[in-house]
Amino acid sequence: MTKIDLLTTDPLKKKTSALILGLFEDEKTPSPLVKAADLALGGEIARMRKNGELRGKAGETTLLPTYGRLPARYLLLAGLGKAESLTSESLRKASGSAASLLRSRNLPDAVTALALGSADPAADTEAVVEGTLLSLYRFENYKSEKAPEGPYLLKSLSVATDRKSEKAAETGRIWGETVSRNTILARDLGNHPANVATPTMIAKTAEDEARKRGITVLAYDREKLERMGLNALVGVAKGSDEPARLIVLEYRPEKPVNDRPFLLVGKTLTFDSGGISLKPADKMELMKGDMSGGAAVLGTILSVADLGLPVHVVAVMPATENMPSGRANKPGDVVTAYNGKTIEIINTDAEGRLILADALSFGIRTYHPALVIDVATLTGAVVVALGGQALGILGNNEELIERTRKMGEETGERGWPLPLFEEYFEQIKSDVADIRNTGSKGGAGTITGAAFLHHFVDETPWVHLDIAGTAWVDSSEPYKPKGNVGMGVRLMTHLLKDLAEHPLAGSSKAKAAGARKARRA
Ligand code: BES
Ligand code: MN
Numbered sequence: 001m002t003k004i005d006l007l008t009t010d011p012l013k014k015k016t017s018a019l020i021l022g023l024f025e026d027e028k029t030p031s032p033l034v035k036a037a038d039l040a041l042g043g044e045i046a047r048m049r050k051n052g053e054l055r056g057k058a059g060e061t062t063l064l065p066t067y068g069r070l071p072a073r074y075l076l077l078a079g080l081g082k083a084e085s086l087t088s089e090s091l092r093k094a095s096g097s098a099a100s101l102l103r104s105r106n107l108p109d110a111v112t113a114l115a116l117g118s119a120d121p122a123a124d125t126e127a128v129v130e131g132t133l134l135s136l137y138r139f140e141n142y143k144s145e146k147a148p149e150g151p152y153l154l155k156s157l158s159v160a161t162d163r164k165s166e167k168a169a170e171t172g173r174i175w176g177e178t179v180s181r182n183t184i185l186a187r188d189l190g191n192h193p194a195n196v197a198t199p200t201m202i203a204k205t206a207e208d209e210a211r212k213r214g215i216t217v218l219a220y221d222r223e224k225l226e227r228m229g230l231n232a233l234v235g236v237a238k239g240s241d242e243p244a245r246l247i248v249l250e251y252r253p254e255k256p257v258n259d260r261p262f263l264l265v266g267k268t269l270t271f272d273s274g275g276i277s278l279k280p281a282d283k284m285e286l287m288k289g290d291m292s293g294g295a296a297v298l299g300t301i302l303s304v305a306d307l308g309l310p311v312h313v314v315a316v317m318p319a320t321e322n323m324p325s326g327r328a329n330k331p332g333d334v335v336t337a338y339n340g341k342t343i344e345i346i347n348t349d350a351e352g353r354l355i356l357a358d359a360l361s362f363g364i365r366t367y368h369p370a371l372v373i374d375v376a377t378l379t380g381a382v383v384v385a386l387g388g389q390a391l392g393i394l395g396n397n398e399e400l401i402e403r404t405r406k407m408g409e410e411t412g413e414r415g416w417p418l419p420l421f422e423e424y425f426e427q428i429k430s431d432v433a434d435i436r437n438t439g440s441k442g443g444a445g446t447i448t449g450a451a452f453l454h455h456f457v458d459e460t461p462w463v464h465l466d467i468a469g470t471a472w473v474d475s476s477e478p479y480k481p482k483g484n485v486g487m488g489v490r491l492m493t494h495l496l497k498d499l500a501e502h503p504l505a506g507s508s509k510a511k512a513a514g515a516r517k518a519r520r521a
C-alpha cells in the first residue's frame with residue numbers, strides 16, 4: 001500500500017515527482033499556492049484558464065511538466081468543482097482521479113495540497129488518503145499477468161498540512177489508512193469468486209484477521225446451529241453442499257464507554273442463485289457479491305479494533321450459499337426461526353431476510369446490545385428506488401436513522417430513509433404462518449424486506465442498511481474501481497464512534513446523564 005505521511009513545510013519547496021493542487025470551477029482569484037505555482041511557470045496556468053483549457057471542473061486532471069522551475073517535476077492540477085459545493089467527498093474524488101493519473105504515468109511519489117487550509121483537517125485529510133488508496137486498488141488475484149510493478153505503483157504520498165492542523169491531520173491520516181485497508185479487505189472478499197470465498201473461507205479470514213487484533217471469534221457449524229434453533233439460516237443452507245457458518249466476532253476493549261455492546265449484523269450470502277425460485281442467468285455471476293454486508297461488518301469491527309476505539313462491538317455474519325437442490329427450501333415451506341416466529345417461504349430468492357432474521361434475534365438475545373445495525377444486499381427494489389447514489393435506510397428509531405443519514409453525508413457513503421408505516425406490515429402476513437418472506441401485494445420491496453426484519457429486533461434500537469444498489473459498480477468511478485466497493489466500512493466505523501461519544505437519547509447511558517443533569521438543575 002502507498003506509504004502516507006504528513007508534510008508541514010511549504011509544499012512548493014518540496015522535491016517530488018508531482019505536486020497536486022486543487023482548482024475551483026469559475027474561480028476569480030486563484031489560491032495563493034496556485035498563484036505561486038503560476039508565477040514559477042511564467043503565467044501558464046492563468047493562460048490556460050483564460051483559454052478554457054483548464055476549467056476546474058470536478059474530475060478534471062491536468063499534468064504539467066515544470067521543467068525545473070519548481071522542485072516538483074510535475075504539477076498535477078485537480079478540478080474540485082464549484083467552491084461553494086466543496087465537501088470532503090469532492091476531495092476524495094479528486095484525490096482518486098489524481099492518483100489514477102499518477103499511476104498511469106508511472107510516477108512513484110507525490111505531494112498533495114488538497115487538504116491544506118481546510119476548516120476540518122481531520123475529515124479532509126482522511127478523505128484525501130481514502131481517495132488515493134481506494135482508487136489505486138486492483139483485484140488481480142486470478143490474472144496470470146499482473147500490471148507491471150504490482151498493484152500499487154504510487155509508492156508514497158505526502159499530505160501537506162499546517163502546524164496548527166497537524167494533530168487533526170494525523171488523526172485523519174490514521175483513520176484514512178485504517179478504513180481504507182479494511183475496505184480493501186471487504187472488496188477482496190466481494191471480488192473473489194464464490195468457489196473461493198465460501199462460508200468456510202470467510203470464517204477463516206475473519207478468524208485470522210480477528211486474532212491479529214485481539215478480537216474473539218466463534219464460527220458455529222450446521223449441527224450447532226440446528227441444535228440452537230437457527231432454522232431459518234439452516235433452511236437456506238440446506239440446498240447447498242458448502243457448509244454454512246454463523247461467524248460471531250466480539251471486540252471488547254478494556255474500558256468500553258458503552259455498557260451494552262453495539263451489534264452489527266451483515267448478510268454473508270456467498271452466492272445467491274435464488275434457490276428453487278431460480279434467478280435468470282443474465283448477470284447472475286454478480287451474486288458472488290451478496291456477502292457484501294458481512295464483509296462490511298467484518299471490515300468495521302476490524303477498523304474499530306485497529307483504531308483502538310473504546311467501544312464494545314459484536315459482529316454477526318450468517319454465511320451460506322443459496323442453491324437449488326433436492327434438499328433446498330421450496331416455495332410454501334414453513335420454518336420456525338430462532339425467536340419462535342414461523343415463516344412461510346413464498347420465494348426462496350428472498351433468502352437474505354431469512355438468514356438475517358436468525359442472526360438478528362440470536363445476536364440480540366445473546367448479547368443484549370444497546371442498538372443494532374444490519375447491512376445487507378437485500379433487495380433489487382432499492383436499486384430501483386435509489387440507484388447507485390444512496391443506500392436505503394430503514395429502522396425503528398428515528399434518531400438512529402437520522403444520525404445514520406447524517407454520517408452518510410459526512411463520510412460520502414450516503415443513504416436515504418424510507419418509511420416503515422404500520423400498513424406495510426399487512427403485506428407480509430401469511431395465511432398459514434406468522435409471516436411470509438415476500439410482500440403479498442408487490443411494490444415497496446425494500447420496505448417489506450425491512451418490515452420482515454423488524455419482527456426479529458423487537459424493541460432494540462435498530463437501523464437497516466440496504467446496500468444492494470451500492471455494493472458494487474459496473475463501471476469505474478473516481479475512487480471505486482469497477483467491482484466490489486467495500487461499501488459501509490467507512491460509514492459504520494464513524495457511526496460507531498459517534499454513537500459511543502453521544503449515546504442515543506433513549507439509551508440507559510443517556511438517561512443516566514439526563515437524570516444527573518436534572519438533579520443538578
Ligand atoms: N441478493 C438479492 C438482492 C439483490 C438484487 C442484490 C440485485 C444485489 C442486486 C436478494 O436476495 C433477492 O434476491 N431479493 C429479491 C427479493 C424478492 C424475491 C422479494 C429481489 O430483490 O428480487
Ligand atoms: Mn435472493
Ligand code: ZN
Nearest residue numbers: 269272290352
Ligand atoms: Zn440475496
